[in-house]
Amino acid sequence: xxxxxxxxxxxxxxxxxxxxxxxxxxEPGEVVGLMGxxxxxxxxxxxxxxxNYLPTLGSMKLDGKEIVLHRPVEARRHGIEIxxxxxxxxxxxxxxxxxxxxxxxxxxxGPFSILDYQGMYxxxxxxxxxxxxxxRPRDIIKQMSGGQRQAVAIARTMLSNAKVVLMDxxxxxxxxxxxxxxxxxxxxLRDQGVAIVLISHRMPDVFSVGDRVIVLRRxxxxxxxxxxxxxxEEVTGLxxxxxxxx
Amino acid sequence: xxxxxDDTIAKRQHTWSSALFSSQTFxxxxxxxxxxxxxxxxxxxxxxxxxxxxxxxxxxFTAIIALGMTFVIITGGIDLSVGSVLCLCSMVIATxxxxxxxxxxxxxxxxxxxxxxxxxxxxxxxxxxxPSFVVTLGILRWTKFGRHVFAIGGNEHAANLTGIPVRxxxxxxxxxxxxxxxxxxxxxxxxxxxxxxxxxxGMELQVIAAAVIGGASLVGGAGTAIGALVGAAxxxxxxxxxxxxxxxxxWQGTVIGLAIVVAVAFERVRQLxxxx
Numbered sequence: 134x135x136x137x138x139x140x141x142x143x144x145x146x147x148x149x150x151x152x153x154x155x156x157x158x159x160e161p162g163e164v165v166g167l168m169g170x171x172x173x174x175x176x177x178x179x180x181x182x183x184x185n186y187l188p189t190l191g192s193m194k195l196d197g198k199e200i201v202l203h204r205p206v207e208a209r210r211h212g213i214e215i216x217x218x219x220x221x222x223x224x225x226x227x228x229x230x231x232x233x234x235x236x237x238x239x240x241x242x243g244p245f246s247i248l249d250y251q252g253m254y255x256x257x258x259x260x261x262x263x264x265x266x267x268x269r270p271r272d273i274i275k276q277m278s279g280g281q282r283q284a285v286a287i288a289r290t291m292l293s294n295a296k297v298v299l300m301d302x303x304x305x306x307x308x309x310x311x312x313x314x315x316x317x318x319x320x321x322l323r324d325q326g327v328a329i330v331l332i333s334h335r336m337p338d339v340f341s342v343g344d345r346v347i348v349l350r351r352x353x354x355x356x357x358x359x360x361x362x363x364x365x366e367e368v369t370g371l372x373x374x375x376x377x378x379x
Numbered sequence: 380x381x382x383x384x385d386d387t388i389a390k391r392q393h394t395w396s397s398a399l400f401s402s403q404t405f406x407x408x409x410x411x412x413x414x415x416x417x418x419x420x421x422x423x424x425x426x427x428x429x430x431x432x433x434x435x436x437x438x439x440f441t442a443i444i445a446l447g448m449t450f451v452i453i454t455g456g457i458d459l460s461v462g463s464v465l466c467l468c469s470m471v472i473a474t475x476x477x478x479x480x481x482x483x484x485x486x487x488x489x490x491x492x493x494x495x496x497x498x499x500x501x502x503x504x505x506x507x508x509x510p511s512f513v514v515t516l517g518i519l520r521w522t523k524f525g526r527h528v529f530a531i532g533g534n535e536h537a538a539n540l541t542g543i544p545v546r547x548x549x550x551x552x553x554x555x556x557x558x559x560x561x562x563x564x565x566x567x568x569x570x571x572x573x574x575x576x577x578x579x580x581g582m583e584l585q586v587i588a589a590a591v592i593g594g595a596s597l598v599g600g601a602g603t604a605i606g607a608l609v610g611a612a613x614x615x616x617x618x619x620x621x622x623x624x625x626x627x628x629x630w631q632g633t634v635i636g637l638a639i640v641v642a643v644a645f646e647r648v649r650q651l652x653x654x655x
Contacts, residue, residue: 206542209542217540219537220537221534221536221537221540221541222534222537223530223533223534223538224533225532225600225601226526226529226533230526231537234526234530234537234538234541234543235527235538235541235542235543236542237523239523247521247522248521248523248525248526261388262385262388265384267384267387267388268388269387269388269389289541
């Protein structure tokens, strides 16, 4: 059964129809590449799923139940997490501190409780292990590689047993070697049964980890195909408009 | 033996000794010790009980406020009101007691005044009888609040996105700063037995200097409570010794300024090294 379903979703900003009548569904443990040129409506669509925007028209279902998301915190409560393009990490804190940022583990009772350093180091270590990442919980973010930083941002989504993870251009600003590392993280996250939406401009990334590719052009969904049945050439054509629709 | 993923994840990058040597507080402490040894030879008056009492008492005022100021500085802010808050709270306690109120009424009035300028944790600290050092020491490192203070200084945007109440915390750190100024005002009034309108004037810069020398970074995201205390101690020793050595007090600003420059340079060097 689909974990997330979007039915005829539209978002209008005045006369501008940023997203127009888009329907899609996500299965657990599936990686869907969301592609499209700048202004195609990718980020508007993702922002509706993440609770930043309320759709003008259409409905959303999570695990078969209809949901309306007014704020990002509500999306998070439903198990929809987002990995922001800039990762939203505090450079002066440790990897573990960032994984638990805003959701710190505590020990003790009521007003006398203190941070549970050991517990957080241990749990963060387990999450990095699940991601097969050589990230040390005690290291400061400032000293870490781009790939390790991604691991921290992804581990943060695993903390809450997310059902859906939206990843915004995770490979845009890192070195070639680290791209492979991040793609591996995505695979390991998928293996835990999480549905992943991968927003990317990079064709090779989507074709190496994606199960399906969805292409948006000018606010409309013009393709929703299994990766195996598509090709980078076809997707490029769909993005630019050389191919109208499939 | 093969290195497993577990070993790598569990590995600590810094040993205790390397953490100590890269700590600014540690080096300021060394500077204090060196200065004390030198001064005990350079001036007969330095190591007398009266002078040691002098230094430790004067250090208290700067140190107490530097603790509160460190919170503000870690979030990337700066509190220039502490000198005035100290003065205001000193005035409050003096006028209340002059009107015939007992000591505890004056103390409470002054603290309430500090809280009106700045309110947080005040009741906790004041009514438990000044364990402010212990509380501040603990708050920064061991509480969720302390963690969030650091996160805001490191990346405010990230703090917002992860659901940290950024604005309330920013208000709270200024409250803490004002509260510590109120406490210092009470202590200083108790020592002087009198209050003037210029008490605390220029104090803010001395307090900021103490926090910065103790390792707080003016761009936010770094600082410790112990560092603030150690920084305050170094400043007081500089002030005290310049007087004892018969050097014109106009040089005080220069020497303290120099100490700040060295502290900031130290931080820069550390940053450059960690980038390699």
